[in-house]
Amino acid sequence: KAGVTQTPRYLIKTRGQQVTLSCSPISGHRSVSWYQQTPGQGLQFLFEYFSETQRNKGNFPGRFSGRQFSNSRSEMNVSTLELGDSALYLCASSLWDRGSNSPLHFGNGTRLTVT
């Protein structure tokens, strides 16, 4: 079974631009979560989607948004990029049944550098 696939692996953008990151979950997984990883802040939760609906949202500004498609693939968008947005963005998928957690399976991440 193929793992979680994130594209692109690396991105370099300039301040003020916007960026879209893509995530394809493991087949059959309907929950997709996004995390930001930085050396200073660790792994910070951005949002989680299940069946095309955002169920949970972390404490990030509105410049960070996402969506999920009917095939469970997800995209994350960051508008008006700031230097502080430079980070590794990790996507994770899980089976998740209501009332019971299941393990998150992470992709390799997209490393975003904002100059």
Place this chain on the structure above:
Amino acid sequence: GENVEQHPSTLSVQEGDSAVIKCTYSDSASNYFPWYKQELGKRPQLIIDIRSNVGEKKDQRIAVTLNKTAKHFSLHITETQPEDSAVYFCAASDAGNMLTFGGGTRLMVKP
């Protein structure tokens, strides 16, 4: 919301020794506690998890204990090997599937 604290931030042990990493959580509704290992330049990978109805779980050299009353859980690695060197993250979640991670522990196993 949930807050997870992890200690120590760095841990250096001699090969063959044991390593213990501790985490505390704040939300008594949390009921799922996974541990992830992240090697340099790689994705975090689940190594063990425990649910709130269990006090301890073992998988070969790795074990996790949970104290719901005190709201803390620990990772124990016995007979450490150089390939155990990595950053370890604890996390906590309620049934809503939103994981809150600890700050990570960099484990270094010296040959």
